[in-house]
Amino acid sequence: GDSVTQMEGPVTLSEEAFLTINCTYTATGYPSLFWYVQYPGEGLQLLLKATKADDKGSNKGFEATYRKETTSFHLEKGSVQVSDSAVYFCALDSNYQLIWGAGTKLIIKP
Amino acid sequence: DAGVIQSPRHEVTEMGQEVTLRCKPISGHNSLFWYRQTMMRGLELLIYFNNNVPIDDSGMPEDRFSAKMPNASFSTLKIQPSEPRDSAVYFCASSRMGRGLSGNTIYFGEGSWLTVV
Numbered sequence: 001g002d003s004v005t006q007m008e009g010p011v012t013l014s015e016e017a018f019l020t021i022n023c024t025y026t027a028t029g030y031p032s033l034f035w036y037v038q039y040p041g042e043g044l045q046l047l048l049k050a051t052k053a054d055d056k057g058s059n060k061g062f063e064a065t066y067r068k069e070t071t072s073f074h075l076e077k078g079s080v081q082v083s084d085s086a087v088y089f090c091a092l093d094s095n096y097q098l099i100w101g102a103g104t105k106l107i108i109k110p
Numbered sequence: 111d112a113g114v115i116q117s118p119r120h121e122v123t124e125m126g127q128e129v130t131l132r133c134k135p136i137s138g139h140n141s142l143f144w145y146r147q148t149m150m151r152g153l154e155l156l157i158y159f160n161n162n163v164p165i166d167d168s169g170m171p172e173d174r175f176s177a178k179m180p181n182a183s184f185s186t187l188k189i190q191p192s193e194p195r196d197s198a199v200y201f202c203a204s205s206r207m208g209r210g211l212s213g214n215t216i217y218f219g220e221g222s223w224l225t226v227v
Binding site for chain 2 (some may be wrong): 096
């Protein structure tokens, strides 16, 4: 079945560091891919998405490119801030539901 | 536009009591999801409704859990009787859906934080 694998956390970085959170997937067909973010005490909210191969999703300085050849959708940001501390979830749509990665906790230190 | 609205935000109850969680989806969305999130098991889909009809309830843990959607603007998740292992954050989410999600975004509420003691 469809699945999503993302790097384990926590990932701890200093402010202004470069961020990469890896996400790879297994799916039949060409699903849409998503990154959601969950701040402490809140629900999940969409960060960005890409609906077809080679699309780049971007939002709030974060980017991810849908790579069909490597079945990946890695999340990147050039300069992280303390306010980016959260849990990040990679997901793909499989018919009527999202298949979720386990989440990666990101901690940014000032 | 208001997002997905859940109530209560926090609930502490004693083992054996009935718990009812409520959700108002985003207006115009035809699909509604109930999720449970715990440290041990992560994010689990409990049940999914499309046009108020339960389509997939294979994630409902056991008969103590039930969910209803009497109309397009309201859903409940009920646990009776509640047990300590039901302690978790329960999220309601909604989306527009045609032939599957097709890249549409699922919007989450802020969650109901349940503690059963």
